[in-house]
Amino acid sequence: MxxxxxxxxxxxxxxxxxxxxxxxxxxxxxxxxxxxxxxxxxxxxxxxxxxxxxxxxxxxxxxxxxxxxxxxEASDLFEVDEVRARGYYSALSRLKDSLAIGSDISLDHILAARNIIIPAQKQVxxxxxxxxxxxxxxxxxxxxxxxxRQEGENLFQDLSSRMDYIEGSMETLTKEAGKIPGVYKNRLMERIARLTQDAAEIDPVRLAQEVAVLSDKSDVSEEIVRLASHISLFREVMDAKDSQGRKLNFLIQEFNREFNTIGSKAGNAVLSHMVVDLKSELEKIREQVQNIE
Structure with a gap:
């Protein structure tokens, strides 16, 4: 959880x-x-x-x-700093005599001084x-x-929904990825046709070899298989007894790596747009995963 x-x-x-x-x-x-x-x-x-x-x-x-x-009870007790009070009274008396003031010195005058009565220092x-x-x-x-845990449940629901979206896109992704070798083959044939308009006939064996090499380089079947594995593992980690935010964050990096590879091999606009959309969804998942313990 x-x-x-x-x-x-x-x-x-x-x-x-x-x-x-x-x-x-x-x-x-x-x-x-x-x-x-x-x-x-x-x-x-x-x-x-x-x-x-x-x-x-x-x-x-x-x-x-x-x-x-x-x-x-001790919290209501106070202490009187008698030494300070006497010193303050003595100072007032000297000032009274010096200025020839006739009024008496009252308790109010003494209390006007700071820290004469303070809360008692009690033992807790x-x-x-x-x-x-x-x-x-x-x-x-x-x-x-x-x-x-309650907020984690909300995160679980949100992440599950987004992972459903990615998983639901895999069928279309696989279908579009299957078109990549054909796209590259047609491009190769067109390029060869332009470059050999007046030349002798191209060796069909050599052409087949070049097409095979391009097909291998453009094949994303391994990436799609790994994506399916990542989706399965992501769900397993979310369902685990202990919260494992670090592991989910690592899986996000693996997802991103596969999407980048597929995007670099994309041979048509549909597949390229799908990869952009899926990476955008993955970024939203990454932001949510940052909140997971």
Whole structure:
């Protein structure tokens, strides 16, 4: 079953007083790459997060953004920087005496200074935080995998339809390719006739040899057989249990090689136009295959 590399998922998980929220986005990439953005308190979980996601994802650029809130009682406590407050009060007093200001110094004046009252530095329950973080990442990674599979099903339907089109064109392609030796033979006969108008009769054995050589050079039966094999293998890879985007991409290159060879041997406009059309369809398939894991 093929899987897309482009998807998005998010999840939230709460246990006791810690809540973690995560979003995961995945994009096309030749390998499995990570861009993980974590709060400082969660930095130690980065490698575990990577291993967790790698269980269900083999390729793609995975971007993870995670935040958490701690609603424990300690989260509402504040600390007073008394040293700073006294220093600020002393500075205000000196300024008051220096400028002969008669008004009193109030608490409001002290609080006007920055960082007098600050949130208390609390200790996060690392074990609980780790449990919540890994749980929420596992939830999001599962959702991401589901979305990649669903998008993969859409890709499967599209690719199957396009492969049906290519396969359906093979009969006409074979028929037109069968005309190539005759076309080259007629061209050869016409050329010889022009060049030997006043000459002696051409050796029929030699002529037959030349026609045989041209027929062999213009024969595309091997390319058509290989195309049929590629179509069969392409379908097998799409139906495989594991998503194999790299193998499909390689097959696209093989398809293109056969079409180029047939196009170079094409002896009539119909066949040339067919090859152009099939290569255009192949390019659409190639673009879709780039999204497959």
């Amino acid at each position: 093929i899987k897309s590399m482009t998807a998005f998922a998010k999840a939230s998980h709460t246990k006791e007083f810690i809540t973690a929220d995560v979003t995961i986005r995945s994009y096309n990439s030749r390998h499995l790459d990570f861009a993980i953005h974590l709060p400082e308190a969660c930095q130690s979980f980065e490698e575990q997060i990577k291993r967790l996601i790698a269980k269900t994802h083999d390729r793609g650029r995975i971007e993870v953004r995670l935040n958490f809130t701690d609603d424990s 329950d690392t074990d609980l935080l780790g449990e919540v973080v890994l749980a929420v990442v596992e939830m999001a990674a599962g959702e991401l995998d589901l979305m990649r």
